[in-house]
Amino acid sequence: MSDLLKISGIETFYGHSQALFGVDLQVNEGEVVALMGRNGMGKTTTIASICGLEKYSAGSASFKGIDLGPLPSHKIARLGIGLVPEGRRCFPNLTVYENLIAAARPGDWTLDRVNALFPRLQERYDQYANTLSGGEQQMLAVGRALMTNPTLLILDEATEGLAPVIRQEIWQAVRDLKAAGQSILIVDKTLSELLPIADRCVILEKGTTVWTGSPDQLTRDLENRYLGV
Amino acid sequence: MVKLTKENSLNALVAMTLLVVPFIALAIDEPFYITLATRVAIFALAGVGLNLALGLGGLVSFGHAAFFGLGGYAAGILASHALNYEPIFTVPFEVNGTTEMLIIWLVAILVSGLAALFIGLFSLRTTGVYFIMITLAFAQMIYYFAISWPAYGGEDGLSIYVRNKFPGVNTLDPLSFFLIAFCVLMLAVLLVFVLKNSRFGAALQAARQNDERLSAVGIHPFNIRLTAFVVSAMITGLAGALYADLNRFVSPNMFSWHTSGEIMIFVILGGVGRMFGPIVGAALFILFEFVFGGLTEHWMLFLGLVLLVVVLFARGGLIGFITGKVRHE
Numbered sequence: 001m002s003d004l005l006k007i008s009g010i011e012t013f014y015g016h017s018q019a020l021f022g023v024d025l026q027v028n029e030g031e032v033v034a035l036m037g038r039n040g041m042g043k044t045t046t047i048a049s050i051c052g053l054e055k056y057s058a059g060s061a062s063f064k065g066i067d068l069g070p071l072p073s074h075k076i077a078r079l080g081i082g083l084v085p086e087g088r089r090c091f092p093n094l095t096v097y098e099n100l101i102a103a104a105r106p107g108d109w110t111l112d113r114v115n116a117l118f119p120r121l122q123e124r125y126d127q128y129a130n131t132l133s134g135g136e137q138q139m140l141a142v143g144r145a146l147m148t149n150p151t152l153l154i155l156d157e158a159t160e161g162l163a164p165v166i167r168q169e170i171w172q173a174v175r176d177l178k179a180a181g182q183s184i185l186i187v188d189k190t191l192s193e194l195l196p197i198a199d200r201c202v203i204l205e206k207g208t209t210v211w212t213g214s215p216d217q218l219t220r221d222l223e224n225r226y227l228g229v
Numbered sequence: 230m231v232k233l234t235k236e237n238s239l240n241a242l243v244a245m246t247l248l249v250v251p252f253i254a255l256a257i258d259e260p261f262y263i264t265l266a267t268r269v270a271i272f273a274l275a276g277v278g279l280n281l282a283l284g285l286g287g288l289v290s291f292g293h294a295a296f297f298g299l300g301g302y303a304a305g306i307l308a309s310h311a312l313n314y315e316p317i318f319t320v321p322f323e324v325n326g327t328t329e330m331l332i333i334w335l336v337a338i339l340v341s342g343l344a345a346l347f348i349g350l351f352s353l354r355t356t357g358v359y360f361i362m363i364t365l366a367f368a369q370m371i372y373y374f375a376i377s378w379p380a381y382g383g384e385d386g387l388s389i390y391v392r393n394k395f396p397g398v399n400t401l402d403p404l405s406f407f408l409i410a411f412c413v414l415m416l417a418v419l420l421v422f423v424l425k426n427s428r429f430g431a432a433l434q435a436a437r438q439n440d441e442r443l444s445a446v447g448i449h450p451f452n453i454r455l456t457a458f459v460v461s462a463m464i465t466g467l468a469g470a471l472y473a474d475l476n477r478f479v480s481p482n483m484f485s486w487h488t489s490g491e492i493m494i495f496v497i498l499g500g501v502g503r504m505f506g507p508i509v510g511a512a513l514f515i516l517f518e519f520v521f522g523g524l525t526e527h528w529m530l531f532l533g534l535v536l537l538v539v540v541l542f543a544r545g546g547l548i549g550f551i552t553g554k555v556r557h558e
Contacts, residue, residue: 073445077445093434094434094438102435
């Protein structure tokens with residue numbers, strides 16, 4: 001497996017406050033990597049730095065060998081990084097259909113394929129995104145990211161705040177994506193669902209990568225120390 | 230496929246009413262009303278242009294008079310050179326004027342589009358009140374330039390002695406000229422409808438809602454806005470060319486901020502983002518001018534009151550008031 005995303009020692013600031021102090025991370029082709037850590041440890045900032053939504057000031061990040069540092073966020077997305085942001089951020093005043101086609105780029109992921117993954121979305125095509133339930137908005141956010149035909153899909157807290165039944169639907173979709181060979185970087189607190197599908201785990205603590213390994217190597221001691229469970 | 234909604238039914242009624250009025254005017258031998266209907270169609274066309282930028286893209290351009298005026302002057306300059314048999318310029322090659330409407334429209338569209346590209350490159354880097362002020366500033370710059378340019382009449386404006394020609398149509402006949410303006414208006418509405426329902430339209434509306442989210446799916450909001458601004462200006466420029474032919478006269482007033490304000494009033498009165506909003510807005514504007522303008526020169530006071538009521542109580546404009554709210558409100 002060749003490396004798709006490679007991050008070495010990135011440091012990111014919000015104004016004068018430093019949020020990342022050196023994050024290292026790698027996602028290989030076809031791999032599912034779980035980015036873990038307690039709240040406020042820098043997971044979302046790491047994702048924002050990868051996607052160009054926040055600019056890192058030190059370290060390096062590359063995707064398919066291309067340096068992400070100088071690129072604006074839309075060019076990074078066009079390289080093949082699809083983001084499902086924290087908080088189900090759809091375009092509220094666009095219909096489901098418009099949300100999906102606004103993002104569409106040529107590739108294997110088409111409206112039909114997204115509909116097959118989330119049949120509920122097709123039933124709600126003409127509905128505005130802000131009239132959908134939380135779970136449906138999350139499906140729309142994932143569908144929208146897939147419509148960009150990403151090489152790497154990034155899911156940031158994709159199941160947070162959802163009803164258990166809907167969470168299961170989302171997790172099933174993630175398992176289907178993994179089975180289809182989709183590379184995924186995923187942030188989620190539900191370890192019982194996350195660990196079985198992850199090929200590798202990366203733990204952040206205070207803006208730094210403190211541990212990388214396979215889910216099998218993640219001991220109870222590590223969980224207690226870094227994940228607060 | 231267009232669904233038969235309350236709004237679409239109202240749109241059809243509005244279009245039919247506008248189309249029928251000149252025929253009734255002809256039947257009762259009142260050609261003045263044909264000219265009024267033609268003004269409505271042309272002003273509505275200018276509003277349809279602005280509606281693309283303002284209604285779908287949220288771009289509150291207070292400088293669309295620049296494109297209206299450029300379209301008008303394109304028509305005026307080309308026609309006056311053709312009538313005087315003088316080339317417009319001879320170096321590096323000779324370019325002559327023309328009285329062919331189709332060529333004039335093409336030039337008006339190109340000139341307006343290029344101006345919008347230039348203005349948009351600067352103004353779209355700003356948002357909110359700064360965008361409003363920069364677009365206004367550009368339009369006023371062109372206004373003052375037109376005033377101080379004696380070659381084309383300066384402050385006095387420029388006359389077109391004979392209405393320009395359209396293949397197979399007697400454009401001097403008021404009804405024929407109305408039908409030309411009406412068809413152009415309907416084509417522009419169709420274009421905006423197609424754009425609105427395309428991927429471009431979805432992205433433009435998404436850009437209005439959240440730049441960052443749009444960037445995260447690989448679309449540069451600036452490029453989407455710039456494209457919308459240019460297309461919007463082209464439509465308004467075409468309206469300017471028709472307006473010049475209607476009056477057979479162009480003046481720097483076409484560039485003034487009053488004109489920008491009026492175009493915006495057409496859009497707001499009818500309903501921002503509503504396909505037929507500018508037609509209703511322009512019709513109401515002309516109706517007020519005709520009815521109250523005969524009573525007092527301060528007729529705008531009445532229009533102002535209506536605008537106030539619309540802004541306070543009918544955010545979707547008159548179309549929204551009748552058919553209900555949609556996403557833009």
